Amino acid sequence: MKSTSFSLYTLAVAAAIALSSSLATAPRAIAQEPSPVAPFLKLLASGRVPAERQPLILENICKRGTADDLAVVLERILTDETTTDDLKQSVLGWLTDAATTRKVKPSGDLAGIAKLITASKSAKLQLAAVKLAGEWQVAGIGDALAQLAQSETASPQLQEAAMQGLAAMGDDSSKQLLEKLAASSQSIRVRTLAAAALVKSNLDVAAKLGAATLAASSVADDPAPMIEAILNRQGGSDKLAEALAGEKLQADVAKMALRFMYSIGRSDEALSAILSKAAGVALDTPPPTAEEVEKLVAEVNEKGDAARGEKVFRRADVSCMKCHAINRAGGQIGPELSALGGISPVDYIVNSILNPDLAKKEQYLTRIVLTVDGETFTGIVVDEDDVKMNLKDASGKIITIAIDDIEAQKEGKSLMPQGLTKFLTHDELLDLIKYVSVLGKPGEYALRTVPAIQKWKVLKAPSAELAGDVPNVEIVREHILDLPAEAWQAIYGTTSGALPLDEVKPIVQGSPVVILQGEVNVITGGEVTLQTTSSEPAQIWIDAEPFEASGPITTLLSQGMHKITVRTKIGDSPSPSLKVELAKPEGSEAQFDVVGGN
Template sequence: MIRTTKPYQFLSAVLCLSLLGIAVSPATAADPPSPAAPLMRLIKSGRVPQERLGNLIELVCQRGNAADLSYLFQQAVLSDKYPRDLRIKTLNLLTTTAHNRKILPAGNLTGLANLIVPETPKTTDAGLQLAAIHLAGACRAKSLAKPLENIVLDSKSPLKTREAAINALVAVDPDSAKHAIDPLIAPGQSLPIRSMGVAALVGLDAEAAASAAADVLASADETQVPATLLDAFLSHKGGPDQLAAAIAGKTLAADVAKVALRHMYSVGRTDAALVSALSSSAGLSANPETLSPEQVKRLAAEVLAEGDTQRGEAVFRRADVSCMKCHSVSKAGGQVGPDLSAVGSSSPVEYLINSIMQPNQAIKEAYLTRVVVTDAGKVHQGIVVDRNDQRLILKDATSRQIEIPITDIDEEFEGESLMPQGLTKFLTHAEIVDLVRFLAELGKAGPLAVRKTPTIQRWRVLRQLPESITAETSDADLLREETLALGKDAWVSVYAKVAGGLPIADASKAAPAPLVYLRAEVDVTIGGEVGFEINSPLPIQAAVDDQPLKADGRFIIELAPGRHVLDLFIDTSTSSEGDVQAELFRVKGSPAEFEVVGGQ
């Protein structure tokens, strides 16, 4: 995402670098006129500290011309010019610039071919490859159609890479994309591959895509969520209605329809025709029950008399209910809806019932959504994060930020709550009672009070261990070394319960392997000694950054200002029962100031 920079900020950047002793040379006759000319001269001087270079590149992408972007492109493509992370950042910034400002690097982009399809598989850098694919699509570089098609049809390439490649190919060469899509949607392919192909087809031929999607759903089972397929129709103007019409002529398994409905609700969508079609297949009512004030009052009394907080927390944490996609507790979880840590101490039970059962009845202004339709037929819904004369930024129900160029907006209107009506149709009456009781006790004195002890609430678990690592031959140092180059997509978030314990079974389910690799983060603003206390019922190895620690119990470590990582390696080969918990404590006499990193 490119942040808009005011003119005074732009000039300040130049002035600050000048004060650091980095000369800003005058323009030469060979330099094409550019608002970013002073910054380009700084970058070309080679005297800018590497840690500041990324900020300058971002400023140039906001204000520079095609020649400026071409220079940055060449530096990012040549492996000996910029370090890997800066190359990826530069390519991503150029992609955003192409989308938002409609300005492309001057000249051809054939240099991307070596990043998209390296000479040998061993030289493939997944991060650079993805960034190059995205830029090729944003620039509609037709010369790169063949390398993109090769990636799409390569069954050995990761699914995420193939998905990015087919989306880029749709933009670059629609005819080649259609040719590549045909084998992807064939009946013999797996559900993820068929879903990927159908999703790409939506933008080319929505009617044909709807027919293919209905075939995919009719042959699917409930073990996999066809999220990619559904999202493509939900984000296409008229897509939900077209998919609903195609489904009407097919027989879907009830559980498949329920899985599809849950996904719709989890991303904040209640498109009437599609909800009706899926509900019919699932054997559910399309219209959720509307409660009268008297019914709400009776349910509130039942909540206080019969509700169980432990069972309610289990419902709240269930993936299919999706509460933690939008909401956080103790600062861990979704970042769309409000943090619920103290909701019980400030909200009557009746209010909580209405918020769950009838979310559109009263929406707070801060959580009103906007629906935006682009001139390309894309539909986006979310809460407005920021808007200026160049772009609008929305945050959707999954906390993903969507950046939309103002010039691309065809229509815009107010939407409904991102917490859709209908989620509770998958819960029993008893589960609703328990869920409301759990929420009603959050923040009150007792086991669900707001925690005062700094506790790791958000962990990340490595989805898949490297092949060289097993529980029997596990080596924490080797594992950390082998995962250094992995991006954030290699990890999935798991959350501790309100009391601070992370069920090891939850982590093991997210990454099924005998050895579970957990990671947490701590921000230190003032350096000094920081105390850790880790408790686990199973054997573990632990480290802060690259320093091994005593695996269980209390220990103290000196931490400098900055972000630090706590790694835990849990052997679940014999059991996954119990909770692991990590707390931080202040050391007497230490000036250290720190905060546990939460979020999603």
């Protein structure tokens, strides 16, 4: 009986989707014509929608509904106590998308969203509500946003969203508060976020306050939000360069700002020049001539060292792994490089690094988009329809732009800017080119035949319960498996599949233990063997089940996603490392995929 009712419900949803799609595209001749999502509203009002199917209904209403339809959705998440915080958060995201891409927001009084900001115990829900309130420019919400913007206990993400909300409000009191928060009496973090928010209303003031904030910053401060906000404004780069001309920056702060600018695919001439001068590094050099490329190729073949080059490739300041993946682990912006050396001559690789626009492939062509509000975005078009365009920028972030907001667009340069190699010595450049040129060739850097966990997540702050004896199942669930994504940071293995544990030390900040987690997606269930090679003692859990890591582990894995968790300590080994390989034992029907990505 249960399966029959479920089938009938599924048919009803399918019919509702088909009907709402036809209504959404049909001309509306009279005001009384039914809503394009009337079938979904009827299903929702029936009270018989299973909890697991409610997200589908609510998402479709938000995607196609009118202002009155969205008011029904808003009322539901504000008053229905059975709606989970996770679903409320999703709905707020869909409502935000409706506001930004379709320019539709719920009819009636929107002030009720304030209680999700002031009374919610979920940090994620509170953040989503703040972002939406700013997008809607909800009257009377300014005081709540101002309180969060000035809070010493609010997370940086929440503070940033509150300040962006104040900027969207656009009233004089909000602007004055942001200028006050960007002044020298505040912390560098607050000043940075406030200057970023001011960009929307007054670029000149934002650039001057941002430059002063950079001049007062140390290497412990993060200038990224402010720099990115200014660069995303038409003429912002030149304004910031002009403002910085009157400031004195610490060399390391200038390097940090320069690295960030390059890491998001920008190498604006004036700003790059002034930051390079402050950092004490060379100015951007022109692309190499054919003769210079030929000379470099000869030097790479004679002096280049691939092992040293891999270490250069993995350095954060060079940003290679932000865009490129090796063995499917790493950035997803540029080409996967595992086989590049086996199919490309060295001169092609030299040009790809030093003159990326020369060797740009069609699937990595970028688009520069100017909006009617004066914002500029550069990225690869992921998808585009009559309502919105989705761009993937150099950091991997998806930027959604309403088609109606686009004033102009043109083809852009490569997301890999010139100048990234200015932080390298000549020998380091030779080593880097050598490493990339041998990827995929027979030998140490050949394509691997045995899959290994290449993408790991590191638990940034392991709890005290994980530091003593081997934790039991309850502790593993509470302090590892049930933690949110924000508790972890991605890190990647080397080409061989081994993870250098020395690279983990800065992430765990002195913790006596290291908790690492990889994932495997089992397509067809069956036996799978894990082989762990570690310089340090280690314990392994597959999901919540513990195993000894001293030898091969063969276990039955069901279809679906499984977490492989490793607990270890970084000892005194000269080169501590960890490697976990997976194989299908003879006779097993298992089919699996080790999860990569960024």
